[in-house]
Amino acid sequence: MPLLEIKNLTMRFGGLTAVKNLTMTVEEGEIRSLIGPNGAGKTTVFNVLTGIYQPSKGNAFFQGREICSLRPYQVTSIGITRTFQNIRLFGNMTVLDNILIGMHTRTRSELLASVLKVRATRTEEAEARDQARELLQFVGLAGKEQELARNLPYGQQRRLEIARALGADPKLLLLDEPAAGMNPQETSDLMELITTIRAMGRTILLIEHDMKVVMNISDRVAVLDYGEKIADSTPQEVQKDEKVVKAYLGEG
Amino acid sequence: MISAYYYNLLILIGINIILALGLNLITGYTGQLSLGHAAFMSVGGYASGILTVKTGIPFLPALVIGALVAAALGFLVGLPTLRLRGDYLAIATLGFGEILRVTFLNLEITGGPFGLRGLAKETNGLIVFIATVIALVVIWSLINSRVGRAMIAIREDEVAAEAMGINTTRYKVLAFVVGAFFAGIAGGLYAHWFRYLNPASFGFMKSIEILCMVVLGGLGSTTGAVVGAATLTYAPEFLRSFFPVISEYRMLFYGALLVVLMLLRPQGIMGTSEFSPLKVYHWIRSRQGVKTTVGSDS
Numbered sequence: 001m002p003l004l005e006i007k008n009l010t011m012r013f014g015g016l017t018a019v020k021n022l023t024m025t026v027e028e029g030e031i032r033s034l035i036g037p038n039g040a041g042k043t044t045v046f047n048v049l050t051g052i053y054q055p056s057k058g059n060a061f062f063q064g065r066e067i068c069s070l071r072p073y074q075v076t077s078i079g080i081t082r083t084f085q086n087i088r089l090f091g092n093m094t095v096l097d098n099i100l101i102g103m104h105t106r107t108r109s110e111l112l113a114s115v116l117k118v119r120a121t122r123t124e125e126a127e128a129r130d131q132a133r134e135l136l137q138f139v140g141l142a143g144k145e146q147e148l149a150r151n152l153p154y155g156q157q158r159r160l161e162i163a164r165a166l167g168a169d170p171k172l173l174l175l176d177e178p179a180a181g182m183n184p185q186e187t188s189d190l191m192e193l194i195t196t197i198r199a200m201g202r203t204i205l206l207i208e209h210d211m212k213v214v215m216n217i218s219d220r221v222a223v224l225d226y227g228e229k230i231a232d233s234t235p236q237e238v239q240k241d242e243k244v245v246k247a248y249l250g251e252g
Numbered sequence: 253m254i255s256a257y258y259y260n261l262l263i264l265i266g267i268n269i270i271l272a273l274g275l276n277l278i279t280g281y282t283g284q285l286s287l288g289h290a291a292f293m294s295v296g297g298y299a300s301g302i303l304t305v306k307t308g309i310p311f312l313p314a315l316v317i318g319a320l321v322a323a324a325l326g327f328l329v330g331l332p333t334l335r336l337r338g339d340y341l342a343i344a345t346l347g348f349g350e351i352l353r354v355t356f357l358n359l360e361i362t363g364g365p366f367g368l369r370g371l372a373k374e375t376n377g378l379i380v381f382i383a384t385v386i387a388l389v390v391i392w393s394l395i396n397s398r399v400g401r402a403m404i405a406i407r408e409d410e411v412a413a414e415a416m417g418i419n420t421t422r423y424k425v426l427a428f429v430v431g432a433f434f435a436g437i438a439g440g441l442y443a444h445w446f447r448y449l450n451p452a453s454f455g456f457m458k459s460i461e462i463l464c465m466v467v468l469g470g471l472g473s474t475t476g477a478v479v480g481a482a483t484l485t486y487a488p489e490f491l492r493s494f495f496p497v498i499s500e501y502r503m504l505f506y507g508a509l510l511v512v513l514m515l516l517r518p519q520g521i522m523g524t525s526e527f528s529p530l531k532v533y534h535w536i537r538s539r540q541g542v543k544t545t546v547g548s549d550s
C-alpha cells in the first residue's frame with residue numbers, strides 16, 4: 001500500500017479546473033516531486049491534501065485512510081505537514097515559538113493545566129523547548145531562538161518553515177517550492193537538508209521549479225500541465241519526455 | 253488613608269483592568285474583534301446581583317456563578333467565530349450586546365428600565381485587588397503557555413495555525429469563554445460596589461470604552477491592558493477637575509484619542525511588547541542614535 005494515494009482528484013474554481021482527474025501515489029520513504037509550469041495546479045493539490053479545499057471530485061488516502069473530509073488541523077495530527085509557497089510564518093513571534101507551535105499536536109497541556117502550571121505542564125514545556133532547539137540546530141538556525149521570525153533573512157525563513165513543519169513529527173512532509181528565492185549555496189544546503197530528512201525515515205512530496213533540485217534528489221517526478229498529469233516517471237525519463245519539454249517551452 | 257474619591261477611582265481602575273485583560277485575550281491575542289464585551293459584564297453583574305438580592309446566596313459564590321454564566325454566554329458568542337471573520341464578527345458581537353441590553357431592559361427579574369436595586373455593598377478594595385491580581389496571573393500564565401501560543405498563532409495567520417494542527421475554532425471559542433468569565437467577575441464587582449444596575453450602563457459605548465483601553469495599551473500586551481485601563485479610567489476624572497464639561501464629551505474624548513493614537517502610534521502604547529526595566533533601558537539607548545528598523549509589512 002502506498003503511503004499516499006491520490007485518486008481521480010478534480011478541483012474546480014467556478015469555471016476553472018485547476019486539477020483534472022489526478023491519480024498518483026507516494027511510496028513510503030521516497031522523495032516524490034510534483035512539477036509543472038506556473039498555474040499548473042501544484043499548490044492546489046497541496047491545498048486539497050491538507051484540507052484547505054474540498055475536492056470537486058475524487059479522493060486521497062493516507063495509509064489507507066480517506067483524508068479529504070478532514071479539517072486541516074486533523075490532517076496535521078495524522079502525520080502530514082506542509083510548508084507554504086508564500087512563506088507563512090508567525091512573523092511577530094520568536095523563532096523558538098514558531099517551532100513550539102509546530103509541535104502543537106505533540107503536546108497536551110490545556111487551559112487549566114496551563115494556568116495552574118502543574119508539574120506535567122512544566123515538564124512538557126521544558127522538553128518541548130529542548131526538542132525545538134534541536135530542530136533549529138538541525139536546520140542550521142541555532143542561536144536564532146529569540147529573534148522574531150519576520151526579521152530573519154529569506155532563506156532562513158524557508159528553513160524555519162521546514163523546521164516548524166517537522167515539529168509535528170510528520171510521516172509525510174509537503175514542501176511547496178522550498179528553494180524559491182534561494183541563492184545557489186542555500187539551494188545546495190537545502191538539497192542536503194531534504195535528503196537528510198528523508199534518511200531519517202520521512203517521506204517527502206516536493207513541489208519545485210528549480211530543476212537542479214528536482215532532478216538531483218527525486219526518486220519519481222510527476223508533471224502537471226493545466227491541471228492534468230502529462231508524465232510520471234523517473235527524473236531521467238521525465239526530462240526526455242516530449243510532452244514535458246513542450247509544456248515548459250510553451251510557457252516561453 | 254486615601255480619600256473616598258480616590259478609593260472609588262482605584263476600584264474602578266481595578267474593574268476596568270479586569271475587563272481590559274479579558275478583551276485583550278479575545279481581541280489582542282487571539283485577534284477576534286469583539287464589540288460586545290460590556291454585555292458579558294452585564295451578565296455577570298445581573299446574575300450575581302439577582303442571586304444575592306433574590307436568593308440570598310453569599311456574595312463570593314454569587315460572583316463566581318455570575319462569571320460562569322457570562323462564560324457560558326461567551327461560549328455561545330464564540331461559536332459564530334466558526335464562520336465569521338473580521339468585520340462580520342465585530343457586527344455580530346455588537347448585535348449580541350444590543351440584544352442582551354434590550355433583553356435586560358424588558359425582563360422583570362432585572363428590574364427592567366428601572367434597574368436592579370437593593371444590592372448590598374459587598375465589593376471592597378481588597379476584593380477588587382485580589383480579583384485583579386488573579387486575572388493578571390491567569391491571563392499571563394495562559395499567554396505564556398501552549399494554549400496562549402495557539403491563540404497568538406491564530407491572530408498571526410489563521411491558515412498557518414490550522415496547518416500546524418491547531419483546532420482554531422476551539423481556541424477562538426476558548427478565548428471568548430475566558431474573556432467573558434473575567435468580564436463577568438468585573439460585572440459582579442461593579443454591581444456590588446454601586447449597588448445598582450441599569451442596562452444603559454452596559455451598552456455599546458461601554459464596549460467601545462473597554463476596546464479603547466486595550467487599543468491604547470497595545471493589542472496583545474498584558475501590561476499594556478493595565479496601563480490602558482488605568483489611563484482611560486483616570487484621564488476623564490483628571491480632566492474633569494480642570495474642565496467640568498468634559499464628562500459630557502467623554503465619548504468625544506475617546507474618539508479623538510483613538511484618532512490621534514492611530515496617527516501617532518497605531519500599535520498602542522506598548523505594542524505587543526511587555527513592560528520591563530531592561531527594555532526601557534534598551535529603548536532609551538536606541539533613541540540615542542541607533543536607528544531601529546520598523547517592521548516590514550507582509
Ligand SMILES: Nc1ncnc2c1ncn2[C@@H]1O[C@H](COP(=O)(O)OP(=O)(O)OP(=O)(O)O)[C@@H](O)[C@H]1O
Nearest residue numbers: 013016018036037038039040041042043044045085
Ligand atoms: N482559491 C482559488 N480560487 C480561484 N482560483 C484558484 C484558487 N487557487 C488556485 N486557483 C487557480 O488555479 C490554478 C492553479 O493554481 P496553483 O496555485 O495550484 O498553481 P501552481 O501550479 O502552484 O502554480 P505556481 O507554480 O505559480 O505556484 C491557477 O489558475 C490559479 O489561478
Ligand SMILES: [Mg+2]
Nearest residue numbers: 042043044085
Ligand atoms: Mg504554487
